[in-house]
Amino acid sequence: MSTSAASAPRRFAFTPRRLRDRVGDGILHVVTAAAALSVLVVSGLIVYELVKDSKLTRDAFGFSFITSRAWDPVKGQFGALDFIYGTIYTSLWAVLIAGPAAIAIALFLTELAPRWTRTVIATLVDLLAAIPSVVIGLWGIFILGPVIQDHLGPFLSRWFGWTPFFKGTPQLEGYLAAVIVLAVMMLPITAAVARELFVTVPRDLKEGALALGATRWEMIRGVIIPQTRGGLVAAVMLGLGRAIGEAIAVTQVIGDTLGIHLSLFEHGDTLASRIAAQYQGASSNLQKSALVELALVLLVFSLITNILAQVIVRRFERQLGKS
């Protein structure tokens, strides 16, 4: 812009209005650029601060912080393995439940539902994402917990008790409640992204399959899913990112105890949940540092899933743009 102004005749360049315009443009540019820069700075600061504030435990325990199972504030022993396990284990189960369900919902909304119901149902599913996590947690303790203990748990244990996942007696709190709560929370995100993907599938491809005599399901399996496969992976990973980072609802229902179990009826803990549960209990500097390091591990996890998901989504969008 400055070059075009410079090449313009001089007498225009120095009229008051012209000057005002150039100054105004410059100010707008600088102010907005500063705002944009602040986003980059803050995201960098988050990483820096977490690394800095966890120095105490990083120096004391080093790499064994990740591989150690001890979490004993009294003895000053801190390890994150149990929480890392809990985070991964509950999130994977949540993905196993919510991933297919979300894709089914998105398919229902784009292919099956009567046109006039689509916006209504889509809005309702989206609203599920708007419910504050603390309210979902509250529901998880008082409504879902008893249902698991009295109905769902015994049912699962009767039919699937022979697998390692449903051994023992169902309780109010535990992995299962956390898994269901997480599945509910990641469902709307994954469904929304998947729906956007399905809408982009070219109509002639779908109609071509139907014209060849494919049933609706065969069309979905043969056309829609292969067309959007990459994007679907990203959609599920975006949901996974939410599940990994959820602290409040999980800490309310998971039982907050150390332990590495396969059975979903057992109590456990996740990274985010442990941080949330200890917000008033951190007395020593070492424990504070340990909490910050938990947050750092959690940040690394969620960054990996999110960045991967974003990269996949973007590559997918570029492909769509090309074809």
Place this chain on the structure above:
Amino acid sequence: MSDRSGFSLAPTRQLRRRKLINLFAEIVMLTAALAAIAVLVAVIVAVVQRGHGALTKDFFTKPPSTNFLTGASGGGIANSIAGTIVIVACATVIALPIGILVAVYTSEFAHGWVRRVLAFVLDVVNGIPSIVIGIFIFGIYVLSHQQSAFAAGLALSIIMLPLVARSTQEVLALVPTTLREASFAMGVSRWRTVVGLIIPASFGGILTGGTLAIARAAGETAPLLFTSSLTTNEVSWNPHVALQSIPLTIFQDLEAPDPALHEQAWGAALVLLTFVLVVSVLSKAWLARNRRKLSR
């Protein structure tokens, strides 16, 4: 005809099988959608059922009462309501202007890779767990100062910023290019076009994006744990001290064994849920209307 050629339109066994599979798949999809709605309804019904009893005038106007002699507790949540308003206001005052500026930068000045990197970083920041952001503000601000509503607002503003920026970006992109070009053709400078034309044309959309972000921030609990949780029962509007908030009240009430506090939690949940859902539905409806109007 079928007799002579041996050709029949009656479904073969294989076709029947395919149709059966199709039917099964469609039922699964329908069930999934119904299940999602059922969960939504179940949560709302539970909160309304258990929470509406707590909603009296005192619930909104009085702070919690704690009787140390009998151990009975309960009362109102006026302090939490005031605290949530102050905290969310702090967050909005920070996040809304910066978010809009970031969106203006990406739509007016950034090109090529700068725009892509910025969009990418915004999406990644949006994915950072809120408890990590709470720990971040705890480390960078609370440790050197103290817990306060302002610190909580800072944390929430980091959560709101990408939401505001992304939604504003989307609305700005909807402003017709012809409008912009008409302005440039008249010799109007860029900043005047932005301030006088583009922002006003998309103002409704920007605001609704902002309210959606507010609804999201108002329900966040995790960032408040480390930034504004050491509170008193007094009703205060001072952002320099730690203030109680509605989500935190629910969270803390649950950990107490007292049934009166559980009832208070359900009441608070009803207040929070009503606010969040009503604001979300209204802004989404408004946004859809705006989008239609702008893109026409």
